[in-house]
Amino acid sequence: MEQSEISWKQTFKNQTFWVFRSLLLGIIIGPACYLLSYLIGLAGTVRDSHWWLIFALPLAGAFISWGYNRIDPVLRESSGTTMEIINWNIRKRTNPTENPDAPQKSISPWLAPVILVSTLISHIFGASIGKEGAGVQVGTSISSFLARTEMRLMKSDSSQDMGIWLCIGSGAAFGALFKAPIAGTLFGIMVASPNIARFDAMLPCLVGSLVASFISSSLSIGTPFVLGVVDLPWSIKNALIALCLGVAAGLLARLFFVCSMTARKLSSRLLPNQYVRTVVLSFVLVLCFVLIYLATGSLEYCSLSASLMNDSRPWSFVIKILLTVISLAAGFTGGEVVPTLVIGASAFRALGLIIPLPLPTLAVFGAIGMLSGATNLPLVCFALGLEVFGFANFEYLFIICVMSFIVSGRDSIYPNQLKA
Missing domain, CATH: 1.10.3080.10 (Clc chloride channel)
Structure with missing residues (x-):
């Protein structure tokens, strides 16, 4: 044989x-x-x-x-x-x-x-x-x-x-x-x-x-991400917009890395005791929630905040970054993918003020684009975008995933990834 x-x-x-x-x-x-x-x-x-x-x-x-x-x-x-x-x-x-x-x-x-x-x-x-x-x-x-x-x-x-x-x-x-x-x-x-x-x-x-x-x-696990994506025609103009959006998503992912790493290092240095650090940062979170509620009348920034992908204010992504960074530094567990999706979607919805694209489409581009840069997994995120949000605008979504991955650099929300 x-x-x-x-x-x-x-x-x-x-x-x-x-x-x-x-x-x-x-x-x-x-x-x-x-x-x-x-x-x-x-x-x-x-x-x-x-x-x-x-x-x-x-x-x-x-x-x-x-x-x-x-x-x-x-x-x-x-x-x-x-x-x-x-x-x-x-x-x-x-x-x-x-x-x-x-x-x-x-x-x-x-x-x-x-x-x-x-x-x-x-x-x-x-x-x-x-x-x-x-x-x-x-x-x-x-x-x-x-x-x-x-x-x-x-x-x-x-x-x-x-x-x-x-x-x-x-x-x-x-x-x-x-x-x-x-x-x-x-x-x-x-x-x-x-x-x-x-x-x-x-x-x-x-x-x-x-x-x-x-x-x-x-068993009916529902997805909280229900967006009415509008299919865009293929054109050089839209491709260039997608290119710019990919750069923006990568920079946003980079901002999230820097804020998260800085918060963890600073809190560990100033508050070396894990219990003290957790309690102090938790009090900061409670204060933030109270101030946000007094300003908006809503507690939608707690937990997953998936509703922000469908309806958010121009500054919502800044608040969500702040709350997520503090929560992670305090030691709360759950993950960073969903907050990353929400931050990206709400940030790109804000770009709707200056970019003439439908808000749901921008939200999908922002969510998947930022996740690509945040995870260093552009192919995973591209597939996720297609399976969760549908095949509309797949060419632009791929451009955004690739550009975000390149611009965000080697850092990732998974710090133990093998950087070959």
């Missing part, structure tokens, strides 16, 4: 095993993401009905910090650990002479319940954070648990296999949360290393993301 035939059969066998594993992961992660989205929606309803809960935000923040320190402080670094495990095999293949040691850290089984509870608390009391970060960590926690279970039963230990498990878990969760299986697939293989994708995990990521997304859709 020829070597090529043996290699083909081995590849087919391995991929078949991974398809069954990814089916199992998708079946578990889909309902888990539905539960997360449902509970976050319920948390928002409770907060809206009991607005006074925002005054307890400092206590909520202190409780979250206590919980992490009590259970395992390393849980806060789980996102970085996930990327380190995924990237180990990439480093081994791209730098064979270095022979890097296998990662010594692992994903704790406590991650899923801890991140779920802390995210719900953050939303109930009004912190300006998202949900996808929590969902992805729930997915990686589940996949890590199943991987370790299989390794114990099979008496094997493969860091390469663990990396694929985590790719599937993160991709399936992302796809389920946004009902975007293609974006979920690309997210799973690219999030840890945007320049060198884990194509060995592509098929299982696709299967896991499709299954999880189908289940979450069947």
Whole structure:
């Protein structure tokens, strides 16, 4: 039997095993993401009905910090650990002479319940954070648990296999949360290393993301992003406008990085104690919410603030950046993707004062464009835009994603990405 035939059969066998594993992961992660989205929606309803809960935000923040320190402080670094495990095999293949040691850290089984509870608390009391970060960590926690279970039963230990498990878990969760299986697939293989994708995990990521997304859709995870996008005709003028909008989205993403990093470094230096830092910044958040309510009569800037994508004031994006940066520096959990989408959409709606394009179309360009620059994942964001908002203006959307990615630089809301 020829070597090529043996290699083909081995590849087919391995991929078949991974398809069954990814089916199992998708079946578990889909309902888990539905539960997360449902509970976050319920948390928002409770907060809206009991607005006074925002005054307890400092206590909520202190409780979250206590919980992490009590259970395992390393849980806060789980996102970085996930990327380190995924990237180990990439480093081994791209730098064979270095022979890097296998990662010594692992994903704790406590991650899923801890991140779920802390995210719900953050939303109930009004912190300006998202949900996808929590969902992805729930997915990686589940996949890590199943991987370790299989390794114990099979008496094997493969860091390469663990990396694929985590790719599937993160991709399936992302796809389920946004009902975007293609974006979920690309997210799973690219999030840890945007320049060198884990194509060995592509098929299982696709299967896991499709299954999880189908289940979450069947359980009726609704998307808060409903925009009546207007299809624009193809023209040189519109292409140049898209080019400029891509630059603006990249600069906006860069502004968000700088503000977020500055806030975290400054607060850590001035308030080195985690509990004191969380409580003080939570009081600042409460003060901001009160002032905003007195000025606008609304608490829509709390939590996800998805309504700002459809109706916002010219200065809404500035307020949302401020609240998100403070919430993240205080240690509240949930994620940054949804706030990034909201900031980008509200900022580009403000550009409608000077750019003669429909506001819903500008909102989509801003949301997806800023996310592309903020994540260093232009292909993921392009696919997400198509799956969530439709195929209208796909040429302009691609231009905006590429330009934003280039202009924003190497920084990302995922600081542990492999910069190859």
